[in-house]
Amino acid sequence: MLKSALEHAVREEEIPRNVARNVRTGTPRPRRFEPLTADEARRLLTTANEHRLQALFELALHTGLRKGELLGLCWEDLDLGAGTAAIRRTLQRTSAGGLTTLPTKTRASERRIALPTRCAESLQLHHEQQQRESKAAGSAWQHRGHVFATAQSRPIDPTNLTRTFTTLLRKAGLRRIRFHDLRHSTATLLLEQGVELVVIKELLGHAHIGVTATVYAHVRLRLQRDAIDLLGRALDHPWHTYGNGGGRHLVSAAVAVIYCRQAAKRPLQVTPAGAASLPWMHSKSEA
Secondary structure: HHHHHHHHHHHHHOOOOOOOOOOOOOOOOOOOOOOOOHHHHHHHHHOOOOOOHHHHHHHHHHHOOOOOHHHHHHHHEEEEEOOEEEEEEEEEEEEEOOEEEOOOOOOOEEEEEOOOOOHHHHHHHHHHHHHHHHHHHEEEEOOOOOOOOOOOOOOHHHHHHHHHHHHHHHHOOOOOOOOOHHHHHHHHHHOOOOOOOOHHHHOOOOOOOOOOOOHHHHHHHHHHHHHHHHHHHHHHHEEEOOOOHHOEEEEEEEHHHHHHHHHHHHEEEEOOOOOEOHHHHHHOOOO
């Protein structure tokens, strides 16, 4: 139980490592997570629009960055023109040194990721807001270069971010989930868009693709079941119609299957900056 509790604290980035990790015990059952649906993700982003950390929540949902990785980001890590971010460090609270900047969780966690265009735009607006806060704070401003900080430029305590997130969920009328579940939401929604597992592994900074495959095994199983059900309907009903009124046409179920598969992949587009654009983040009027 102690080992599991410490492992949970590591995942939540409350402590840097699990000192009980090398203790041999039985194989634990994987913890179930509760990712947001596409509609829930849109509701969260809409509610976060007026929050001073709106860019943080948008970045979290689009990239799956860990809480400590988000809070450890510095402006020098970002290239908004090229649309990239270098993940080099994490901010955590330790028993010895309080809020401390540490290396990333693993070597694979140190990575460069693409920023969606809307995230780059939000970060630019956030930077302008931070400059206004600097002028308002005057001598109280403590410049440390963090992208996400308090109104006096002090590092944000991970626990305080969790409280802010919980309040935001309640304001949006959403069920309570962990902040880390935003990361799971990103991966799950990408899988549902047909994105390859290796791309998700690189985005999340997993050391091995086996980690990604294991964590999201039940999601892939559900997608397999959906695919098999789709094939079953195609075999049961070899011909279907589409269109309305006088424009109805006959189309083979095989062609319908191919069309559905292509449609499932089509929403994932590449922006000029080379970052993935996820349409489930936009309102239906924007799609």
